[in-house]
Amino acid sequence: MKGTVFKTIAILSTLLFIYLCDRFLDSYTLSIMNNIGIFAILALSYNLINGVTGQFSLEPNGFVAIGAYVTALFLIPADIKSDMFALVDPAETVLAMHAPFLPAIVAGGIASMFIALLLSFPVFRVRGDYLAIVTLGFGFIIRIFAINNPAYTNGAMGLNDIPDNADFLWIGSIALITFVVMLHIVYSRYGRAMKAVRDDEDAAIAMGIDTFKIKTTAFATSAFFEGLGGGLLASFLTTISPDQFTFMLTFQLLIIIVLGGLGSMSGTLLSTVLVMGSMEWLRFLDDDMVIFAMHTGAHPGMRMVVFSILLIVMMLFARRGLFGDREIMDIIGEKLGKRSGR
Amino acid sequence: MRERLLEIESVTMKFGGVTAIDALSFAIARGEIYGLIGPNGAGKTTIFNIITGNYRPTSGRVLFRGEDISGIKASEAVHRGIARTFQNIRLFKSMSVLENILIGLHEQTKYSYIEAILRLPRYFSYEKMMREKAMEILEEFAIAGFAHSNASALSYGNQRKVEIARALATNPTLLMLDEPAAGMNPIETEELSRIIRKIKEDYDLTILLIEHDMKFVNAICDRVTVLDYGEKIFDGSPADAVVDEKVISAYLGEFRNA
Numbered sequence: 122m123k124g125t126v127f128k129t130i131a132i133l134s135t136l137l138f139i140y141l142c143d144r145f146l147d148s149y150t151l152s153i154m155n156n157i158g159i160f161a162i163l164a165l166s167y168n169l170i171n172g173v174t175g176q177f178s179l180e181p182n183g184f185v186a187i188g189a190y191v192t193a194l195f196l197i198p199a200d201i202k203s204d205m206f207a208l209v210d211p212a213e214t215v216l217a218m219h220a221p222f223l224p225a226i227v228a229g230g231i232a233s234m235f236i237a238l239l240l241s242f243p244v245f246r247v248r249g250d251y252l253a254i255v256t257l258g259f260g261f262i263i264r265i266f267a268i269n270n271p272a273y274t275n276g277a278m279g280l281n282d283i284p285d286n287a288d289f290l291w292i293g294s295i296a297l298i299t300f301v302v303m304l305h306i307v308y309s310r311y312g313r314a315m316k317a318v319r320d321d322e323d324a325a326i327a328m329g330i331d332t333f334k335i336k337t338t339a340f341a342t343s344a345f346f347e348g349l350g351g352g353l354l355a356s357f358l359t360t361i362s363p364d365q366f367t368f369m370l371t372f373q374l375l376i377i378i379v380l381g382g383l384g385s386m387s388g389t390l391l392s393t394v395l396v397m398g399s400m401e402w403l404r405f406l407d408d409d410m411v412i413f414a415m416h417t418g419a420h421p422g423m424r425m426v427v428f429s430i431l432l433i434v435m436m437l438f439a440r441r442g443l444f445g446d447r448e449i450m451d452i453i454g455e456k457l458g459k460r461s462g463r
Numbered sequence: 464m465r466e467r468l469l470e471i472e473s474v475t476m477k478f479g480g481v482t483a484i485d486a487l488s489f490a491i492a493r494g495e496i497y498g499l500i501g502p503n504g505a506g507k508t509t510i511f512n513i514i515t516g517n518y519r520p521t522s523g524r525v526l527f528r529g530e531d532i533s534g535i536k537a538s539e540a541v542h543r544g545i546a547r548t549f550q551n552i553r554l555f556k557s558m559s560v561l562e563n564i565l566i567g568l569h570e571q572t573k574y575s576y577i578e579a580i581l582r583l584p585r586y587f588s589y590e591k592m593m594r595e596k597a598m599e600i601l602e603e604f605a606i607a608g609f610a611h612s613n614a615s616a617l618s619y620g621n622q623r624k625v626e627i628a629r630a631l632a633t634n635p636t637l638l639m640l641d642e643p644a645a646g647m648n649p650i651e652t653e654e655l656s657r658i659i660r661k662i663k664e665d666y667d668l669t670i671l672l673i674e675h676d677m678k679f680v681n682a683i684c685d686r687v688t689v690l691d692y693g694e695k696i697f698d699g700s701p702a703d704a705v706v707d708e709k710v711i712s713a714y715l716g717e718f719r720n721a
Contacts, residue, residue: 329541
């Protein structure tokens with residue numbers, strides 16, 4: 122019961138924090154925080170399949186793209202769509218799609234989840250690296266599909282004028298919900314079964330666990346939240362195009378979850394802040410700097426060099442990520458000599 | 464004869480050109496502790512894998528409670544009441560001892576995914592119930608004190624116990640132990656045979672075990688089957704096995720030397 126009280130207080134104070142940020146911070150800081158929030162949603166859900174369940178997957182860019190496009194098509198009013206689609210007229214279904222913000226992003230999530238379920242049937246029937254190969258290919262397929270079906274996606278030009286409903290209240294709250302949901306999954310029989318699949322699949326089967334079902338559950342859950350995050354991204358950026366959803370997006374998320382610790386949700390959250398934040402905080406390195414009255418000259422890309430070095434140093438000292446595969450609460454609990462036994 | 468729980472009916476298993484099991488038949492009665500012995504490569508673990516659904520036999524049938532279970536899904540075998548341990552310990556290493564047992568209780572923890580995510584009352588009641596049950600099982604093995612330690616931090620003997628406890632948690636009718644006493648010292652082995660006899664009574668189990676330690680087998684098994692190159696060469700009480708000429712010539716010399 123003590124845990125529940127603590128959790129309620131933590132959730133309420135986070136909500137208050139989100140509200141205060143949205144109210145008082147300037148738009149530049151807020152845009153960074155929005156970015157962090159969206160990437161937190163994506164990284165947390167990616168960690169469920171990759172870290173907790175241990176199935177090496179490279180899917181996020183595909184599912185984020187699906188979520189972003191579906192949400193965008195639901196949000197943009199029909200008359201703007203007719204004006205925007207330059208190559209061909211939009212398909213009837215595209216014109217008919219319209220929904221308020223929340224149903225629109227949830228639809229993006231459900232669309233991704235549906236595709237994930239279809240993918241899991243061939244992929245999880247066999248073991249090995251097939252998931253990585255299939256999901257990598259899937260990301261390319263989605264992008265090529267988006268480019269080559271202008272009646273649905275406006276082709277390579279992408280969609281713009283997406284209503285910007287996604288403020289920090291939405292993004293922050295959904296990131297919080299994602300975090301809580303992920304922790305609830307991890308600390309349940311499903312999360313334990315996912316970890317069992319990661320540790321030793323044969324032993325998990327010998328415990329009566331239907332590993333196909335568990336892997337599919339993890340994959341579909343990841344896909345849902347990636348789709349949701351994609352929808353938020355579309356509305357936050359107000360413009361999307363196929364080029365945003367390349368493998369680099371997946372790669373960035375992979376860096377985040379490996380740095381945070383595969384299987385650790387709190388680690389992922391912290392590393393999202395560090396990675397996404399330092400991309401911004403290190404921006405001064407790109408500019409002309411004055412060191413001992415000498416001008417260094419502007420070196421665009423310098424921050425990426427420094428960022429990479431920082432990343433390498435961090436991985437040297439924390440080889441299994443910031444928190445390994447454990448949650449911050451458990452680590453603190455153990456340090457205090459408390460046996461949480463959750 | 465008492466009710467037959469498990470019947471192996473002329474099971475043959477071939478891997479490519481190699482015949483691992485050749486027309487093997489034996490039956491285990493409910494409530495027995497049955498030993499499967501024989502030198503390395505005799506096909507003992509293969510039989511285990513056939514019974515637990517990991518392999519489908521090339522020919523022959525496996526009957527459990529009179530139903531044909533040859534070639535069923537491995538997780539399905541567990542649902543029907545067949546649990547096993549592995550020859551080389553396979554605990555879930557990133558998890559605590561308690562969590563390992565909770566995985567064994569996975570199928571009995573009956574709250575849905577949605578109930579877990581929304582933390583509905585059934586989640587709390589089942590989690591509490593299962594934790595208590597897991598602690599009970601750990602106490603049976605006298606390792607309740609390690610409940611919150613990481614499974615891989617335990618001594619070898621205790622890890623073996625955790626593995627048996629985890630199999631027991633799946634609520635089996637037939638418990639299959641693959642070399643439970645391997646790597647244990649005589650005192651630990653003594654303790655293990657006492658525990659196995661106790662859980663057999665407490666949980667109304669039938670036990671099938673593979674073992675090399677003849678002293679352990681003698682102390683614990685009601686009957687044994689001796690395998691050599693996939694063929695049965697003896698079937699009867701362990702006391703008779705030790706004096707059987709065929710067995711002596713084929714095996715026991717090896718055991719004594721070992």
